[in-house]
Amino acid sequence: MPAWIDGGAEPRTVADAAFETSRLFSMRTRNSAAYKGVHALLMKDGCQDWLKRVEIDMAPFFSHAIDIHHVFPRKWCDDRSIEATRRDSIVNKTPLSYDTNRTIGGRAPSSYIATVEERTGLTEVELAELLKEHKIDLQRLREDDFDTFFEERTVALARLIAQAMGKEVVDDHVSPSEADEEYEGAVVGLDEEAEEASYGVSDDDDQHGVTNGRG
Numbered sequence: 001m002p003a004w005i006d007g008g009a010e011p012r013t014v015a016d017a018a019f020e021t022s023r024l025f026s027m028r029t030r031n032s033a034a035y036k037g038v039h040a041l042l043m044k045d046g047c048q049d050w051l052k053r054v055e056i057d058m059a060p061f062f063s064h065a066i067d068i069h070h071v072f073p074r075k076w077c078d079d080r081s082i083e084a085t086r087r088d089s090i091v092n093k094t095p096l097s098y099d100t101n102r103t104i105g106g107r108a109p110s111s112y113i114a115t116v117e118e119r120t121g122l123t124e125v126e127l128a129e130l131l132k133e134h135k136i137d138l139q140r141l142r143e144d145d146f147d148t149f150f151e152e153r154t155v156a157l158a159r160l161i162a163q164a165m166g167k168e169v170v171d172d173h174v175s176p177s178e179a180d181e182e183y184e185g186a187v188v189g190l191d192e193e194a195e196e197a198s199y200g201v202s203d204d205d206d207q208h209g210v211t212n213g214r215g
Contacts, residue, residue: 019165021158022174027090030068039068039095041160047133050116051100069096071136071153072146075106082146085176091153094134109141135160 004011027035070077070087071094077087086092096104103119104112117127128138135156140149158169 017165018167018170019158019161020170020172020174021154022172022178024091024154024157025085025089025174025176028088035090038090038157038161039093041164042134043095045133045160047095048130049095049097049100050130051103051119052097067096067098067101068093069101069104071134071141072109072144072149073104073106076108077146080146083177086146086150089150089176091150091157094136108144110144113138113141 001011003009004014023034024038027038030036068090071092072082072087074087077092100116103115113127116122120127122130124138131138131141135153137149137152139145140152158171162169
């Protein structure tokens with residue numbers, strides 16, 4: 001690595017590196033460097049918090065308690081028997097502030113996105129652009145269309161990774177259920193509930209849309 005930085009040859013580990021689409025389905029906790037890497041790419045790409053509308057860089061990351069939260073909340077998914085493999089995949093998560101996460105709670109996307117729209121005063125076009133920074137289609141949230149959302153965001157995140165790596169992502173045609181066998185969070189480290197507890201909130205703490213009055 002030092003030699004590469006000084007203008008030498010690219011390390012073999014970099015040249016031979018490959019990323020398979022199914023890897024997105026098994027990335028569920030921040031124990032993984034790849035999990036952190038995907039969200040670093042989203043933040044580098046200029047995504048903003050949905051309510052505070054500040055670009056998430058180092059300062060807002062700490063001052064607004066930015067963490068990784070579900071787009072389609074866990075409770076909403078459980079009520080509709082959406083398998084944990086997709087529910088907790090990085091595909092269904094994005095960087096958001098503590099306060100925004102509290103506002104979302106366990107509500108349907110169509111419900112909480114209306115609250116975001118009302119509190120920010122964004123137009124339809126502006127809101128769509130805000131979500132586009134997170135690789136999310138506004139219409140999928142308005143329609144509570146998890147299946148289409150999941151498919152489209154899988155493709156969008158794969159493209160983001162391909163751009164960063166400078167090579168195409170390999171579509172290995174492995175389904176989320178098949179990737180379940182590789183669930184890294186079940187083997188090592190803290191589970192997701194414990195991780196969210198480190199901030200004192202999960203995305204289901206506010207099931208009825210009652211915020212904590214902050215922000």
